[in-house]
Amino acid sequence: MDVTGENPGREASWKKMSKEELEIQYSPSGWVVRRGAEETLRTYSQIGDEATKRAQAARGSLLHVPYGDRERERLDIYFPEDESEALPFFVFFHGGYWQSGSKDSSAFMVSPLTAQGVAVVVVSYDIAPKGTLDQMVDQVTQSIAFVQKRYPCNEGIYLCGHSAGAHLAAMMLLANWTKHGATPNLKGFFLVSGIYDLEPIMHIPENEALLMTLEDAQRNSPQRCLEVALTQPVDAACPVLVIVGQHDSPEYHRQSREFYQALRRGGWKASFEELDDLDHFEIIWNLTQKDYVLTQMILKTIFQES
Numbered sequence: 297m298d299v300t301g302e303n304p305g306r307e308a309s310w311k312k313m314s315k316e317e318l319e320i321q322y323s324p325s326g327w328v329v330r331r332g333a334e335e336t337l338r339t340y341s342q343i344g345d346e347a348t349k350r351a352q353a354a355r356g357s358l359l360h361v362p363y364g365d366r367e368r369e370r371l372d373i374y375f376p377e378d379e380s381e382a383l384p385f386f387v388f389f390h391g392g393y394w395q396s397g398s399k400d401s402s403a404f405m406v407s408p409l410t411a412q413g414v415a416v417v418v419v420s421y422d423i424a425p426k427g428t429l430d431q432m433v434d435q436v437t438q439s440i441a442f443v444q445k446r447y448p449c450n451e452g453i454y455l456c457g458h459s460a461g462a463h464l465a466a467m468m469l470l471a472n473w474t475k476h477g478a479t480p481n482l483k484g485f486f487l488v489s490g491i492y493d494l495e496p497i498m499h500i501p502e503n504e505a506l507l508m509t510l511e512d513a514q515r516n517s518p519q520r521c522l523e524v525a526l527t528q529p530v531d532a533a534c535p536v537l538v539i540v541g542q543h544d545s546p547e548y549h550r551q552s553r554e555f556y557q558a559l560r561r562g563g564w565k566a567s568f569e570e571l572d573d574l575d576h577f578e579i580i581w582n583l584t585q586k587d588y589v590l591t592q593m594i595l596k597t598i599f600q601e602s
């Protein structure tokens with residue numbers, strides 16, 4: 297029993313870490329097992345670049361569509377052969393610590409999903425130092441409202457984010473849609489290897505570009521917002537999959553598990569999946585493959601087979 301009556305060791309677990317240990321815990325490439333860190337990062341961009349080139353070259357896509365006035369407020373839409381507008385839409389937010397990556401290297405899942413009749417949207421947003429976290433959250437909200445307005449007959453909008461992108465997607469569980477003029481038909485969330493409490497990030501070198509204050513970190517932490525807001529899920533039937541790789545660091549595991557638990561307490565239909573023998577990067581680049589366990593999980597959720 298914890299004598300303080302508080303959650304035993306929870307916040308304390310990272311607050312007791314040295315700066316060096318925090319930096320290690322929050323460096324995903326330091327935990328990979330099959331390649332070196334550098335080679336992993338290279339492979340990740342290579343696979344992303346190639347998948348995106350292939351997807352963009354195929355017919356049936358709308359590229360660089362503006363969802364706002366700023367230069368980075370652009371998205372790509374990839375359609376299945378059957379170009380109906382009554383399709384499920386899978387919207388993807390890339391990772392890269394809110395300071396790297398773009399839609400032009402993140403279209404990993406286009407081929408296996410469009411082959412099954414799902415439209416895929418890949419979104420760019422203003423990464424740091426140009427964009428602040430508040431702006432990124434706002435842009436992501438705007439991009440989803442845009443998809444809803446443009447395709448009002450959609451058969452569901454499914455949000456997926458990786459790493460920092462999982463954070464942005466998770467913030468959408470708490471979004472204020474009235475401000476954006478459309479309530480999206482959200483039918484599912486896939487949160488892959490994400491960060492849901494931003495406070496530890498203030499203490500690692502990545503914050504030099506983000507320049508988060510404690511208030512910024514707290515306001516943009518879905519973990520904290522869920523715990524304090526006590527909002528009911530807009531749709532209690534909407535599945536939220538919190539997914540982490542076996543070879544993600546212990547802090548990434550802790551973040552995913554605690555966010556999953558907060559979702560459950562908040563009444564969300566959340567599930568937690570640890571994917572066997574995968575690191576922070578393989579977990580997303582494998583989405584180029586139709587037989588990959590996560591590709592199959594996504595398709596099952598969209599087409600509701602159990």
Ligand SMILES: Nc1ccccc1C(=O)C[C@H](N)C(=O)O
Nearest residue numbers: 323324325326391392393459460
């Ligand atoms: N999470 C990511 C997602 C996509 C691309 C990079 C990252 C990184 O975290 C890079 C970090 N500088 C690393 O070395 O682990």
